[in-house]
Amino acid sequence: xxxxxxxxxxxxxxxxxxxxxxxxxxxxxxxxxxxxxxxxxxxxxxxxxxxxxxxxxxxxxxxxxxxxxxxxxxxxxxxxxxxxxxxxxxxxxxxxxxxxxxxxxxxxxxxxxxxxxxxxxxxxxxxxxxxxxxxxxxxxxxxxxxxxxxxxxxxxxxxxxxxxxxxxxxxxxxxxxxxxxxxxxxxxxxxxxxxxxxxxxxxxxxxxxxxxxxxxxxxxxxxxxxxxxxxxxxxxxxxxxxxxxxxxx
Amino acid sequence: xxxxxxxxxxxxxxxxxxxxxxxxxxxxxxxxxxxxxxxxxxxxxxxxxxxxxxxxxxxxxxxxxxxxxxxxxxxxxxxxxxxxxxxxxxxxxxxxxxxxxxxxxxxxxxxxxxxxxxxxxxxxxxxxxxxxxxxxxxxxxxxxxxxxxxxxxxxxxxxxxxxxxxxxxxxxxxxxxxxxxxxxxxxxxxxxxxxxxxxxxxxxxxxxxxxxxxxxxxxxxxxxxxxxxxxxxxxxxxxxxxxxxxxxxxxxxxxxxxxxxxxxxxxxxxxxxxxxxxxxxxxxxxxxxxxxxxxxxxxxxxxxxxxxxxxxxxxxxxxxxxxxxxxxxxxx
Numbered sequence: 001x002x003x004x005x006x007x008x009x010x011x012x013x014x015x016x017x018x019x020x021x022x023x024x025x026x027x028x029x030x031x032x033x034x035x036x037x038x039x040x041x042x043x044x045x046x047x048x049x050x051x052x053x054x055x056x057x058x059x060x061x062x063x064x065x066x067x068x069x070x071x072x073x074x075x076x077x078x079x080x081x082x083x084x085x086x087x088x089x090x091x092x093x094x095x096x097x098x099x100x101x102x103x104x105x106x107x108x109x110x111x112x113x114x115x116x117x118x119x120x121x122x123x124x125x126x127x128x129x130x131x132x133x134x135x136x137x138x139x140x141x142x143x144x145x146x147x148x149x150x151x152x153x154x155x156x157x158x159x160x161x162x163x164x165x166x167x168x169x170x171x172x173x174x175x176x177x178x179x180x181x182x183x184x185x186x187x188x189x190x191x192x193x194x195x196x197x198x199x200x201x202x203x204x205x206x207x208x209x210x211x212x213x214x215x216x217x218x219x220x221x222x223x224x225x226x227x228x229x230x231x232x233x234x235x236x237x238x239x240x241x242x243x244x245x246x247x248x249x
Numbered sequence: 250x251x252x253x254x255x256x257x258x259x260x261x262x263x264x265x266x267x268x269x270x271x272x273x274x275x276x277x278x279x280x281x282x283x284x285x286x287x288x289x290x291x292x293x294x295x296x297x298x299x300x301x302x303x304x305x306x307x308x309x310x311x312x313x314x315x316x317x318x319x320x321x322x323x324x325x326x327x328x329x330x331x332x333x334x335x336x337x338x339x340x341x342x343x344x345x346x347x348x349x350x351x352x353x354x355x356x357x358x359x360x361x362x363x364x365x366x367x368x369x370x371x372x373x374x375x376x377x378x379x380x381x382x383x384x385x386x387x388x389x390x391x392x393x394x395x396x397x398x399x400x401x402x403x404x405x406x407x408x409x410x411x412x413x414x415x416x417x418x419x420x421x422x423x424x425x426x427x428x429x430x431x432x433x434x435x436x437x438x439x440x441x442x443x444x445x446x447x448x449x450x451x452x453x454x455x456x457x458x459x460x461x462x463x464x465x466x467x468x469x470x471x472x473x474x475x476x477x478x479x480x481x482x483x484x485x486x487x488x489x490x491x492x493x494x495x496x497x498x499x500x501x502x503x504x505x506x507x508x509x510x511x512x513x514x515x516x517x518x519x520x521x522x523x524x525x526x527x528x529x530x531x532x533x534x535x536x537x538x539x540x541x542x543x544x545x546x547x548x549x550x551x552x553x554x555x556x557x558x559x560x561x562x563x564x565x566x567x568x569x570x571x572x573x574x575x576x577x578x579x580x581x
Contacts, residue, residue, distance in 0.1 A: 050458055076460025090451035092517075093444075101448050104441055105460035114441060115251075135572075157460065 001064055003028045003193050004049065004161055009058035011044050018044040019055070020218040026161065029191045031184065031208055033226070035198050036215035037238060042197045043085075045215065046163050049195075050082050051075045063160070079107045081159030085166040087146035091139030095130055095149050096121050098138045099156045106157025120156055128152045128182070144171060148179070155186060162187070164196040184208050206230065214238065255439050258519050258581035262431045265523050266290070266424055273420075284420040286530040288485050291427035292503070293510035293522030295481055298434055299474035300508065301517035302443065303467055304450035305369050308504055309357060309376025310478060313350040314486065315498035316380070317479030320346030321487035322396045329401040338405050343483055350479025351472055353380070358471045362464065365453065374501075381499035395494035402491045411491075419489040426484060427523075430477045434519055437470070438581070446470055450517070513555055515562025519581045524563050 002025035011019040019041045026032055036042050047053045049060060051072035060068045067075055081102075090098050099121035103112055112120065125134050128148055133141060138149055147168075154162055164183075168176045187194050196209065206212065212229035214222040216238045222229050229235060266287070273283035300306055324342030328334055334341070361372045385393040402411045437443045445466040448456040456463055486498055506529065514525025532551070536544035559566040564580065571580050 052454070052458070072457040073460050073462045076458060082458050084455065088452045088455040090448045090455070092451060093447050097444065097447070101444050101456075101459055101461075104444055109460060114439065114444065153459070 002026060002061075003030075003063060004195075005059075005061040006049070007059040007061070009045075009048055009055045009060065011041075011048055011053055011055045017218050019048060021058070022215075022218075022220045023058075024213055024220060024223060026193050026195060028160070028193055029188065030193045031187065031210050032193070032195045033198055033206055033209035033212045034195060034215065035206075035212055035229075035235075038199060039217075040215040040238075041218040042199075042215055043165065044218075046082070046165055046195075046197060050080050050163060073105075076105060076157060076159075077107055077109055079158075079160035080163065081106070081154040081157045081161070082163040083147075083150045083154050083165060087143070087150045089138035089141070089146055089149060089153075092137055094135050095138050095141070096125060096134050098149060099124055099153045102153040102156030103158075106159065108158050117156075124152045124156050127186075128155075144175060147171065151179075151183065155190075155192075158190070159192055161193045161195065164194060166197055166199060168196075168198075180208055254578070256435060257578050259431060259435055261520055261579050262523055263428060265527070266428055270421075270424060280420070282530075282534055284423070284489075285534065286527055287420060287423045287427060288481075289506070289510055289530040290523050290526035291423050291430060291481050291485070292478075292507050293514060293526045294427050294430035294434065295474055295477035296507040297474075297511050297516065297518075297522045298430065298437065298477065299470045301511050301515075301521065302434075302437065302446040302450065303470050304516070305362075305366070305467070306508060307373045307471075307474075308370055308501065309373035310474075310507055311501060311503040312357075312377035312380050312499060313354060313475040313478035314482030314503065315377065315495075316349040316353050317346035317482030318486040318493050318498045319384075319390055320349045320479060321483035322398055322493045323390065325398045325401050325405060325487075325491075326396055329398075329404050334405075336406060339488070342487070343480060346479040346483035346487075347476050350475045350482070354472050354475030355468075358468050362467050362471060377499040377501060377504070381495045384495050393495055395492060395497075397492040399491045402488075415489055415491065419484055422484040422488065423481065426477065426480050429480075431519060431523075433473060433477070435581070437473075438519065442466060442469060447517070509552060511562075513552065513562060515564030515566075515568070518562065518564040518568065520567075521562050521564040528563070 004026040006022055006024050008021045008023055009019055010017065010021055022045060034042050034045065044053065048055050051070055054069055059066060062075070062078060062080065067078065090101065096118060100117040103109070103117040103120040104114070125131055128151070130145065130148060130152065133145060138146065141149060168179060171179065183194065186192070206226055209226050212222065212224065212226050213220060214229060214235050221234050221238065222232050224232065269283050269286060273280045296310055321342035324338055324345050328338045328341060357373065357376055361369055364372050384390060390396065406414060445456070445461045448459060448461055449463045449466060453463055482498065487493060510522055510525035510529050513528055514521030514523065532548065533544055536547055540547065568580050571577050
């Protein structure tokens with residue numbers, strides 16, 4: 001059984017169909033890239049998966065449960081974590097407290113008291129190499145550190161599925177390579193499925209993704225292993241416009 | 250030991266209250282000022298549980314103190330005929346004050362807590378005015394005539410005890426409420442509730458996605474804060490001055506004062522309301538002596554300057570300054 005299953009999900013905003021009858025499956029521990037140009041419905045799809053929006057039609061199944069109508073705070077403890085395109089730290093709280101919040105209300109939340117959560121945070125801080133910033137307010141970090149902290153906070157939730165919203169945008173290519181390698185390693189160690197959203201076909205993410213799903217104007221147009229997906233003429237068309245044959249018609 | 254260390258931040262708070270008490274006890278003519286300062290500290294401390302921790306500004310806060318005052322007043326006036334109850338009338342009064350303020354906060358919270366930020370603030374402005382007009386217009390609990398229960402209080406406690414209650418013990422109870430509010434604040438801060446509230450104050454949407462049931466935690470803070478306000482009203486208003494008039498107990502300027510105290514001292518900090526209450530109370534007291542009538546004119550720009558210079562409040566600034574030093578664990 002797939003970890004996450006979307007069945008014919010449609011989300012409309014008034015007359016605009018942001019996500020149009022999308023079905024997809026994410027397996028346990030998989031690394032999937034969701035690709036599509038600006039406005040193709042990626043963020044809306046993410047918001048449907050983690051409960052910010054409820055779809056008008058279709059079903060969202062997670063670990064065999066129908067969670068279509070679950071609010072976000074009920075999905076997180078089931079194992080859906082998320083990072084944002086622009087990091088959203090709890091600015092006045094320290095890095096340690098931020099990450100502890102992840103542990104406290106994540107999948108292990110009911111077993112972790114405050115002290116244990118702070119210990120979990122300390123372990124993760126060491127792992128992501130934020131030790132020097134442990135007691136700084138998260139709002140004072142640099143953008144790259146904020147991203148790292150947000151990923152650490154999501155990992156502290158011990159999710160089964162991690163949705164990464166343009167997690168690498170704006171980062172230096174070297175940092176991206178490092179970060180992706182790190183996420184990949186943690187994900188495989190802890191069996192976390194990663195769904196990374198990318199606006200541009202980004203070498204680093206694509207290089208590691210086993211599968212690529214391409215969205216275009218709210219519909220899924222390609223869902224294939226990475227190599228095949230990249231060679232698919234429809235993907236080229238979405239990104240580069242119509243080929244010469246089309247123009248001829 | 251680690252468990253005890255968690256409560257170290259209460260030491261400066263309680264020390265401040267103890268100092269105020271001792272000063273008032275031993276120095277002639279200080280009691281009136283101290284009683285006012287304690288009231289402001291208690292008000293700030295209670296208001297801070299909601300406004301400081303959630304970042305939501307409740308302009309209807311005084312309504313909870315108002316219904317608390319009525320709770321005590323009703324208990325005294327209605328139960329005075331049952332002589333066997335004796336001083337239990339006051340205990341029932343406190344219970345009723347808490348129940349009534351809790352019920353009102355649940356009713357207000359159920360509607361207003363669905364709104365965010367400024368919308369919440371606007372929605373709550375009407376609460377105390379609305380409640381006041383309801384009591385006056387529908388002639389509930391004597392309507393606009395209010396209740397005067399000095400005689401009833403004398404009957405319940407005896408003349409001497411009642412006088413001692415009004416002039417002395419009511420202030421001690423205000424001190425106890427301030428201390429209780431500080432204790433509750435710290436317990437919240439050190440528990441998951443505090444972490445959840447910090448998260449939702451900083452970014453409500455991110456908090457939801459992190460698995461935090463924001464509505465639940467907002468309601469917890471709202472009810473706790475309202476309940477403390479009810480107790481404060483029952484003590485500082487009903488017991489200290491045994492009468493209640495709707496325009497007085499639903500006066501919005503107490504809410505404004507609470508906001509000023511919390512902002513001045515440092516929203517969401519434990520020590521903030523004490524510092525804010527003292528600074529505000531002392532300046533108000535001396536300004537009204539030396540420049541009567543001008544206090545607001547002077548106070549408004551002072552507050553503006555403080556908010557611009559230390560947006561985190563006085564304690565917020567101290568917290569940043571003491572970071573990494575030995576006193577860090579006391580300044581929370």
